[in-house]
Amino acid sequence: MNIIQIPAFTDNYFWLMHENNNKHSVVVDPGACNPILKALDKNNLILSDILITHHHADHIGGINELKKIFPSVNIYGPADKRIPATIIVKDDDIVKLNSLNEEFQVIDVRGHTNSHIAYYFKNKIFCGDTLFSCGCGRLFEGTYNDMHKALTKIKNLPKETMIYCAHEYTLDNIGFAKLLEPNNIHLLEREKEVKKLLKKGLYSVPSKLENELKINPFLRFDNNNIINAVEHHYNKKITNEVDVFKYTREWKDREYD
């Protein structure tokens, strides 16, 4: 399977997938039509399926125009009236697309929004705005409990899983992570690597879960460095993972971004 990374707007990524010798393709979260049309044209593909993770405009904004050009396109998404899905999917559903030889598993990852889902293929997760490299999405609709649960599901996937997130936020996220773990060698190495990639006009995602577990403060709510940093910052004892996550997220929302 081929995965084409389509940059859009200022920092979004759309993901276009297709098999060799098959003109049919699937795109995840088409927030705009034109960048996708260009990629389809360049690769001589037609669009058969759309996978939607959540309702935000930069993830669904291209659907209406794409539907006019590809009227029979299947649109997979969660049950949410804000999302124009033609095929509703829910947690644990296994879906076989005609355009790909692989099946994907739907994972409920509510938190960033109330109906956010992710699509998991063999060692690849398309997680929308739930997890970013070295960061996670803001909680616009869900609770800290919801998001902790969602991130725990991702944390427990095979370590070699590649995280296909929807934004290039990595360098900014590393800046925050360094406030909590200034001496984390993996974090400092990742910062160097990302700076090099971006300087060359390349991308820092997808990233490997194995590495995220070493650097991402929003997956490290059970790590002593993170617990100590948050306890010190808020000058209080924190006794459970959800609260470690909550205070880490609040710290970033209120004092960093």
Ligand SMILES: [Zn+2]
């Ligand atoms: Zn979003």
